[in-house]
Amino acid sequence: MKVFIAGGRGQVGARVAEALAKRGVEVIVGSRANGQDPMTGDGLDAAMIGVDTIVNVLNIARFDDEAAVFFETTTRNLVRAGDGAGVGHHVLLSIVGVDAEDGPDNGYWRGKIAQEQVLRSSSTPATIIRTTQFHSWVPVLADQHTADGRVVAERSLIQPVDLDEVVELIERATLITEPADREIELAGPERYFFDDLLRGTLAAMDDRREIVTTACDGPIDLMVPRGEHLIGTRPYPVRGIPTA
């Protein structure tokens, strides 16, 4: 089996590449550094020769319109190149809540929605994996919510998941030999209030930033699964935080 990983040098992609290589899969690590630019499409056709499955774990750290354009354009370019080479399966990493109609209105979210739509309207089978926030991402969320030295956190629900379990799920989905359109959700075993999670996490890191709780400006359950989903077994590494 031959797999192209778009974003193969990234946080998730590098781990998926390592896991698949251990299984004897021939892995093409997609990266601008390796000659593939998913925005322009440069280098994709050549890289797709003989590829069975494309794993899309691209990311862009922005929330404006450029993020929306990035996710949609790169996914279209991957589908086009894959179709040209006879690729039989796309595996996309998305986020729990992206399919909901009451999500936030920012470019990142719109881009993730567009990615899913591009794959749904493609004739090639696609596995869309939506997960909650990674355990390791919680301190980054604290930074993203910091203003004037204080962390402003909504009283909303969050159910973070261990990154290794995300990688294992992507690996299993990629190794499927008879792919069909599927949508899978994965969350961690414990549900928290966001402000409590940040408070407990920062305290464990001896980070003295004040956490200011605010009322939820939208649905309280957007970031947690609302329907059928898989539940990881690995607990959040900081213990003693009250669950919701």
Ligand SMILES: NC(=O)c1ccc[n+]([C@@H]2O[C@H](COP(=O)([O-])OP(=O)(O)OC[C@H]3O[C@@H](n4cnc5c(N)ncnc54)[C@H](OP(=O)(O)O)[C@@H]3O)[C@@H](O)[C@H]2O)c1
């Ligand atoms: N963080 C979470 O808690 C979480 C939860 C659920 C789902 N996800 C999803 O997981 C996916 C992967 O996240 P990640 O943290 O592994 O990503 P990442 O490491 O931030 O980035 C992955 C790759 O994207 C490529 N990239 C970034 N900017 C680019 C640009 N302007 N043009 C072309 N390529 C660009 C880079 O590839 P090169 O520089 O090598 O070209 C990078 O290695 C994302 O789609 C995210 O939505 C994340």
